[in-house]
Amino acid sequence: MPPKGKKGQDKGKAGEEEREEPLQAVILADPFETRFSPFTLERPRCLLPLANTPLIEYTFEFLANAGVEEIFVYCGAHRQQVEDYINRSKWSAQSSPFSKLELIQSTSHSIGDAMRDLDSRSILVGDFLLVYGDVVSNLPLEGALAAHRARRVKDKNAIMTMVLREAGTTHRTKARGTSPVFVIDPAKDRCLHFEQMPNRDQTHFLSIDPELLSDHQEIEIRQDLIDCGIDICTPDVLALWSDNFDYQAPRKGFLYGVLKDYELNGKTFHTHIISDHYAARVRNLHAYDSVSKDIVSRWAYPLCPDSNLVQGQSYRLGKGNIYKEEGVILARDCVINSKTVIGRGTSIGDGSVITNSIIGRHCQIGRNVKIDGAYLWDYASVGDGSVIKKSVIANEASIGRKCTIEEGALISYGVAIGEGKTIRGEHRITRAKRRRESNEELVRGDPDLEVVGKGGDGFEFHDSDEEDEDEIVDSLISSGPMYNLANFSQESISTLNSDSEADDYEIRHDRSTSGSFLSVGSQDSQHAANFDHDASHSIHESLVEGHESANIQLELTALRMSTNASDHQVRRAVVSAFVKRIHQLINSGEAIKGAVAQIFGQYQELIDRAIFDKSQSDKADQVDFMLLLQADLSHKESGDAILLSAATKLVELDSIEEEGIIQWWEDNKSSENDDMKRVREKTKSLIDFLQQESESESEEDSEEDEDSE
Amino acid sequence: MAQSTVIQAPGLSTFLKSLKTTPVDPSVEHLISLLKRRQIRNSRPCAIATTALLLRVVGEFKGRDAAKLVERIRQVGRRLTSAQPREVVVGNIVRRVLGLVREVVDENADGQTPTGSEAPTPVPQHDSLHRPTLASSMSTFSPLKHAAAEPMHVGVYDGNMSDSGELSRRPPLLTSHTSYAPPSAGPLVNSLFGLFSQPIDTPSATSTPSGAQSPNGKTTFTQQNLERLGELSRGQTSLDLKGEVMEGIRELQDELETSDKQIAEVALEHIHANEIILTHTASTTVQKFLMYAARKRKFTVVHAETYPHDHTATHGVLLTGKKRESHADEDDEDDKWKPLTEAGIQVYVIPDSHVFAIMSRVNKVILATHTVLANGSLVAAAGAHMIAKAAKEHQTPVVVLSGVYKLSPVYPFDIDELIEHGDAGGVVPYEDGDFVDKVDVENPLYDYVPADLVDLYITNLGGHAPSYLYRIVADHYRSEDITL
CATH class of the missing domain: 2.160.10.10 (Hexapeptide repeat proteins)
Structure with missing residues (x-):
């Protein structure tokens, strides 16, 4: 950490500059979840009525209350509806308390992507508020903002302040089933450790780094907090998101991860625990019910029906x-x-x-x-x-x-x-x-x-x-x-989807979960992060714009040369871009099969150029490709369905040979954990089919392989 | 920390600041949203914000048509009142301003006839506002009639008609001006009469001595009237409607500022040595009143703390003389005064529940109010009803302090409508999950106190019996404006 005294002086100056900057806020109108289906098939979540007022009104009220001036609304599905609504609302009128209200449409499929996208746009200049499009709160933020700024002046590494509401041991508005556990140093209001229960291993044990116990005089382990998703962030937060391209969820992924790597990055997170105002998120139907009750019973006063917030x-x-x-x-x-x-x-x-x-x-x-x-x-x-x-x-x-x-x-x-x-x-x-x-x-x-x-x-x-x-x-x-x-948890996207909703074929939810790549081979993820990111990004871009596959290939090759990336990485980039695009198509209403067929059919060349083992008997590249695909899909909703379609299509196109598929199926890695197993379940039917068929037709296939080479 | 001032939560001060720079319509919206979000609350801030806004509205009004100006103000007023109908003061101010406009119009229409120095050339639009028939409805004002008094455009009268109308309306106007001088100063004739008939306005039996009047205000008004006479005689063919109305609004602002002081000035007539005074809430008006009395007299104050909405402010007032520490920068002169204890007054803070027990020893109850209604009842901070009832039980006089601006022409047809219900979390902590889930918590911010529990109102015009308030209402509000 840098010497404190000097920093303080620097910040004093910066603090003065900050005063000029308007307070900015980002609303994540699309939380990339499917908690409200089937309603969200037709309407975006943020426009669902809560006590007869669209959810996003509460968010706007909250931000107006907090004195925010510039707002960026991050839309996913149903952008048009959100845009229409906002344009008609008083918030975009001349009298709006916000000097700027901008909609950002993005192709991201997870909060992580959205954050990285925000970073690349570099529209946020100073500290900003990060909230969801479903926050209901009457909290005045001056206190939290002042505390955040004071901390920033002292220590530049205090990058984020989370606003949390105290709420006893049992409370209707608290998240059920899964509960966030915060380990806090009360002296500095610093969040030392975060874990969501049940944790990754599906247990209810909290493991705390013993160093935390020796480093801090006092530690509070709190489970009685409503995480209302109001974060005061500095631009550093976005940079961190970008650095860690595999984080998807803001708490379970990002917060947990960054806190774990404290030694590495030295960033600290802080908490602002309130006990006297209302703050909650309508994160699922249960919360919808309890927040509605709270509003009707005037716990969220003045956010009550008779305040007539909407014109x-x-x-x-x-x-x-x-x-x-x-x-x-x-x-x-x-x-x-x-x-x-x-x-x-x-x-x-x-x-x-x-x-x-x-x-x-x-x-x-x-x-x-x-x-x-x-x-x-x-x-x-x-x-x-x-x-x-x-x-x-x-x-x-x-x-x-x-x-x-x-x-x-x-x-x-x-x-x-x-x-x-x-x-x-x-x-x-x-x-x-x-x-x-x-x-x-x-x-x-x-x-x-x-x-x-x-x-x-x-x-x-x-x-x-x-x-x-x-x-x-x-x-x-x-x-x-x-x-x-x-x-279901508040942000455990993968568990939620896989538990109940990932499996339906035909009805695609508006929100899929994650579009970026999950690194399987994490050993090379650090140094070649740039390649992964850039390559996947550029491929995806080209897919969206419908470029020729030859051109994409050219670009990819150039990129590969310049960063000296491995074939594995190339494949990963291709997979992640494809999956992202497929998801996008699905979200825009395309059926899975159609989307898969379109993408894989049109850009088959890209896949073929990334696989070099057609003539060998050990199909390592193909297995690798399938593993990447599987891994990428394992964290997505309906990943299994996509995987089945994709595998079928790939075999059909002969990009992956039947042996490749079968080898992949038998590979240990493809069934190494629950997620992976789950996602490949559906593909079993294909495998069975292929196994029967391969006995009789293997000869024929290999001939065809040579043709396609 | 200096940086805490960087982001200021919206409120009265930010509104007044932004009012200077933003155009009118957004400002109206701004105020509406502030009212809706309860960021401007309580009578005085609402009144200040509304007058400031209306000043702008009138100032930016283009055109010279009085009827249009009235319509414009009404339209703004309707939106403001529907934003937060329980802040009755907003409606009061709007009505007062409307009254001002009509005043100016009337005065120009009939002010010239008696002076007769020049041939009266009534500007056509005045006619549309002339309502001869309303003259009688002024004096026999009844709330039930207000529905019928929806008088915007009654058609065009010709000159003769309006003249005859003036004749019929003159006499009631005389009486109607007895108890007050309109801040905008009525026409010469009326106000001169008003000067002479001033003593009438302390109805013999019901009211406090006439010293409760604010004589200063009167004289200045007459001076202004004299000036205006000069203007009138110089030629009134082109009427500066806007200017006069704006001046009237500024006087209204002055009234808002000085009403506390004017009320306080009569304190010595009500508070006597060694009395025990019971009060509640952190009202500025009451504190100033008591402070004024404390300069000369020694007495004891028993302060009910008004848990749960006002107790912090109450404690603040008693300890430091400031309502809230956090807002030290705003309302400087308004929010800062020495605590009573520093003036040597003994103050006991009691919970509201002890009021009845201590009432037998109390000599006088002084209440602040949120709104006073036309029938003499009032809406005050929760707990007021209980205090008034206990006082009644012990035959303790109840005195209510209220600026005239809080006096509303509204009759309490539906009491529940008038009561604002606040944050249930003020009563039971939200953390208590079981409680929140299983118990319905209500937290009314105000109490309705019926007129028969109040013995005396002290306004900046003096003391009045509750039964007399309807007269003041009739003096301040035109019946046309009762329904906005």
Whole structure:
């Protein structure tokens, strides 16, 4: 570490300059997760209504509260919707408290990528706030900012301050299932160690470096904190992200990793623990439920419905936390119980009882309906005599008469449920799906009358792929209704996806998880990081722009020469770029097979030029290629499905020979850990097929190989 | 740390600062969002922000059409009040400014007829504002009528009609000006009458001695009126509508500034030696009032701490004389004074729950208020109702201190609507997960105190019985403006 006195002086000057700089903030509007599917098929998460106000409004409010001036919104899927919304909102009006509000579209598929992308854009000049598009907080940030700046003046290596909210041992707003554990030195508010429970080995043991115990007088190990995802960062943070190109998640990956390498980089992280304001993230459906409750019960005051944050709202508070907008039509003997929000134009029929629920605008609720703890979004309608419990019913969905919607059901946009149906808690019903072979974004799926009843519209969210179905239903049953979905971690992207959602074929979630490469051969990752990054980047770029494969090859070769990269690295770059592009295509609505076929078919040459062992019997290069592919996909949602398609396609194109595939399958590395095993499961069918076939056709194949050489 | 000032949380001071540089419409939006986010709260900051904003609105208003100006102010006012309907003061200020505009218009229309020095050439747009029929509704003002009084454009009257209208409206105006002098100074005739009829405004039985009046204000007003007379006689064909209204608004600002002082000046008539005074909240008005009395008299103060929303401020006021340490830089002259104890006054801080127990020994209860309603009831910081009720039980007089700007023409038809509910976390810590999940916590910030629990109001105009407040309302607000 550099001598302190000198630094202090330098910083004194810099501090003065900083005063001139506007406070900047980055909103990660797309957290690259799928917690809110099927709703996020059609709408971006940040526009989902929370207590009848789009989530991102709360984030903007928070930032305006904190005195932020420049905002960069990082969009992933549904960019157009986000952009439209922001353009129409008051935040981009002349009167907006923000002097700059910019949308950034990126191709990244993980937070890590987004951060690296930000770094390369170098738009952030000074300290900035990093928040998610789903933060709900009424916290004034001056305290945290002042503390952060003071620390920066003293020590340039204090690069990040995390704002954490105290929340006892049990709390509804805390993340369930997985819990972050912070090891903090209270004297300096420094975060010494971070681990998410259950940790990587799926155990609940925290292993602390013994040095921490000897170096620090006092250590707090805290598990009672809500991590609301508000970070005050310095530009160094971005640089660190760039240096460590394999970090994906900000906490589990980045924070954990950098803290572990403290000896190496000397950067410190700090915490700002608050105990008197509201701060939470709507990170999953469980949090959606609890934050909604918090808002309705005025824990997040002044972020309440009756603050009418969005223009045109006119909520008024009545006794017992009942919020009604103007123009609500209530039948004389309907009963509105406490903690209810009802939007404009909604009409509620005779004898209906509404408790604890949030009902959007222009909803039609019939007679003798019982709604308890449910979330009805705008234009939903409920027929006479239905019973709705703790569930989410999205815009324009209609529930027929005498239906029962059980706890935990999710009913997506425009779904219609026929008369007398019972929707069980684990059902997620949607009308939209993404088609495999077409470029169209969303297609309406055919209604599955079994589920939605006569005259209904919609199908179960995951009913398209029979072989997957059992698996998914299983995992959902085991995890229970939606409020237990929170069992999945907050940012353990890979576990979440692999647990429940990675397997569905047809319906692609808007968010995939990670697009960059995970280094398998980590021994060369350090010194050749540049090559990896540049090469993958440039290939990807070219793919996006649809360049000729020959040109790409030329560029790649040049790059390889200049950095003296190994073949392995070339392959890795190719794989990572391909996977990234495939993911991108899938996200834009392409079906997996189509995307894979397009990319691998068009750029087959690139793969062939990276594999040099066609004539040998030991297909080391091909095995290596497949391993890289597998590793890269193992951390992604639906990686297994892509892997299957990719492997099939590669064999079809003969870029990888059958022997190569089989050798890969038998290679120890391909099944060395759980992730790898999981991702290759599906490919088993291909292997079985090939193994049968290879016995009879191996001769023929080898001939073809020579042809393609 | 010097750097803590780098990022200043938005609030009144940042708003006033930005008001100078930003154009009007964004400023309106700015204030709306500040109100919505409760970054400007409580009556005085709201009033200051609103007047400053309206000053700009009028200042940047283009055109000379009074009707349009009124419409413009109303439009801004509607948006401001709907942003935070419970800050009634915002609406009050808007109505006062609207009243100013109408005043200026009326004065030019009828101020010239009696002087008769020049042929009155009423500017056409005045006619649209002339509302002869409203003259009676001034004096017989009733809240139930306000729905009917939606009088924006009643059509165009010709000159004759407006003249005849003036005749019919003159007499009620005389009485209506008795208890106050409009800051913008009414027409000569009216204010001269006002000068003479001033004693009327202390209704004999119900009010405190007339010394509670603020005579200073009166004289200056008359002086201004004399000046204006000069202007009038010099020729009023081209009316400086904007200028006059702006001047009126500035006077309104002065009123906001001086109201505390004016209220404090009558302190000696209400606080006597060796009395025990009970009060609550960290109200500036009350503190100044007590300080003023403390210069001459020795008495004892019992201070209910108003847990949970105001207790920190209360403690701050009592210990240091400052409400909040963090905002030392803003509201300098407003937020800083010596604590009462330094003036030799004994102060006891008690929790709100002990109020009843100690009430038997209290001689007088002095309450600050958030808003005063037209029927004499008030909305004050939570706990006020309990204190007033306990005082009633012990027949202890309850005195409410309030600037006239807090007096609202609103009638409490729906009391729940008036009460702001605050952060539940103020009552139960949010960390307590079980509690948060299973218990509904309510934290009302204000209490509604019915009129019969209050014995006396002291405003910057003097003392009034609650039953008399409707008159002051009628004097300050035009009935056209009751519904914005």
